[in-house]
Amino acid sequence: MKLIVGLGNPGTQYERTRHNAGFLAIDRLARLFAREAGKRQRFGGEVIEASVAGDKCVLLKPMRFMNCSGTSVAEAVGFYKLNPSTDVLVLVDDYALPLGSLRIRAEGSAGGHNGLTDIQRALSTQAYPRVRIGIDQPPAGYDDPADWVLGRFSDAELTLLQPALDRLCQAVEVFTRDGITKAMNTFNAKVTPKPDANTANTSNSATPQGTKPAQPSKASEQKPTGKA
Numbered sequence: 001m002k003l004i005v006g007l008g009n010p011g012t013q014y015e016r017t018r019h020n021a022g023f024l025a026i027d028r029l030a031r032l033f034a035r036e037a038g039k040r041q042r043f044g045g046e047v048i049e050a051s052v053a054g055d056k057c058v059l060l061k062p063m064r065f066m067n068c069s070g071t072s073v074a075e076a077v078g079f080y081k082l083n084p085s086t087d088v089l090v091l092v093d094d095y096a097l098p099l100g101s102l103r104i105r106a107e108g109s110a111g112g113h114n115g116l117t118d119i120q121r122a123l124s125t126q127a128y129p130r131v132r133i134g135i136d137q138p139p140a141g142y143d144d145p146a147d148w149v150l151g152r153f154s155d156a157e158l159t160l161l162q163p164a165l166d167r168l169c170q171a172v173e174v175f176t177r178d179g180i181t182k183a184m185n186t187f188n189a190k191v192t193p194k195p196d197a198n199t200a201n202t203s204n205s206a207t208p209q210g211t212k213p214a215q216p217s218k219a220s221e222q223k224p225t226g227k228a
Contacts, residue, residue, distance in 0.1 A: 002057045002176050003076055004029060004050075006091040007115040010063040016158070018135040019066065019149040021093035022115075025133065026059050028165045029172060034059065043075040053177035066115045070122030077123065084128040089175055091168065092116060095149055097134030099157060100164045104131050104171060104184045129180040131168060133161075 006026030014020055026048075034050035041047070045062040058080070062072035077084060085107070092115055097103055107127040110116035120126050136157075138148035153161065167187060175183040 001080060001082070001087065002052070002055060003060060003073075003080065003082055003088045004052075004057055004091065004172060005060045005062065005069075005073055005076075005088065005119075007066060007069050007093075008061065009066050014150070016152040017150055018095070018153060019093055021133040021135055021161075022091040023061055024161070025091040025131075025165055025168050026061050029059055029169055032169050033057070043079070044072040047076075053173045055176050057172075057176060067118055069115045070118035070120070073119050074122035084123050084125060086179070088128045089172065089180075090116065090119060090128060090130040092130060092132055093135045093149065094132035095135050095137055095145060097132055097136075099134050099136040100160050101134035102131055102164055102168060102171065102187055103134075104180070104188055105129065106180045106184065129175065129183075131171060133164060133168065 004026070006022030006024075006029075008014065008020035008023035009017070029050065029052075030048050033052050034048045039046045039048055043060065043062075044064045045060050048059040050057045050059055058076065060072065060076055062069040064072055073088070073090070076082075077088060080087075082088060092113060094103065094111075094113070096111075106129050107125075108130075109126060110120055116130065119128065135149065135153075138145055142148045171183050171187040174186055
C-alpha cells in the first residue's frame with residue numbers, strides 16, 4: 001500500500017493558489033483512480049482510497065495548514081505501518097521550478113518549504129520521496145515570495161499546469177508499481193514552459209494573477225507561510 005500526500009492550505013480563500021498545487025494534484029488523482037470513492041475525515045485531513053496500478057493507495061490532503069502537515073502524515077504512516085522511504089510520496093509546489101515541470105526525489109532537505117520541514121520533523125527523517133511541482137518564480141515586483149505562492153493561478157497558468165498534472169498521475173502509477181527510482185528516471189526530464197507563462201492575457205481569469213487571497217481573521221501557530 002502507498003500513501004500519496006498533497007500539501008496545501010484548507011479553506012475557500014486558498015483555492016487555486018499556487019501553494020495548493022499539491023491539493024490540485026490529489027484532486028486529479030482522485031478523479032482518475034478513485035471515481036467511486038468518497039472523502040473521509042482521518043488523520044486531520046481528507047482521505048480517499050484509490051486503486052493505482054492494481055495496488056491500494058490512500059490519497060491524503062492534510063487540513064491542518066501547510067506548516068502543520070507533518071502530524072497528519074505521521075499519523076497515517078503509523079496507522080498503516082508504512083515505511084516512509086518506500087511507501088510515501090509527497091506532492092508539493094516549488095517556485096524555483098518553471099511552471100509545468102516536475103522534479104522527483106527519493107529524499108533530501110526541505111529546501112525552505114515549511115510543509116516539507118514539518119513532515120521531516122514528524123517522521124524524524126528526510127528519507128521520503130517527493131514530487132516538486134513547478135509554479136514559476138515570482139516576477140518583478142514581488143518582494144515577498146509569500147505574496148506569489150499565496151496568490152491564485154490565472155486561468156492561463158492553470159491551462160499550462162494541466163499537462164504536468166497528467167504526467168504526475170503517470171509518475172504516481174510508476175512509483176506505485178516500480179518504485180521511486182523508476183519514477184525519477186522516467187519523469188525527471190526537463191520541461192521548458194511556454195514563454196508567455198507569466199504574461200498571458202488573464203482578462204478572463206476569476207482572480208487576477210498574483211492576487212493574494214483573503215487571510216484568516218486572526219494569526220495563529222497554524223497560519224500558512226509562503227515559503228516554497
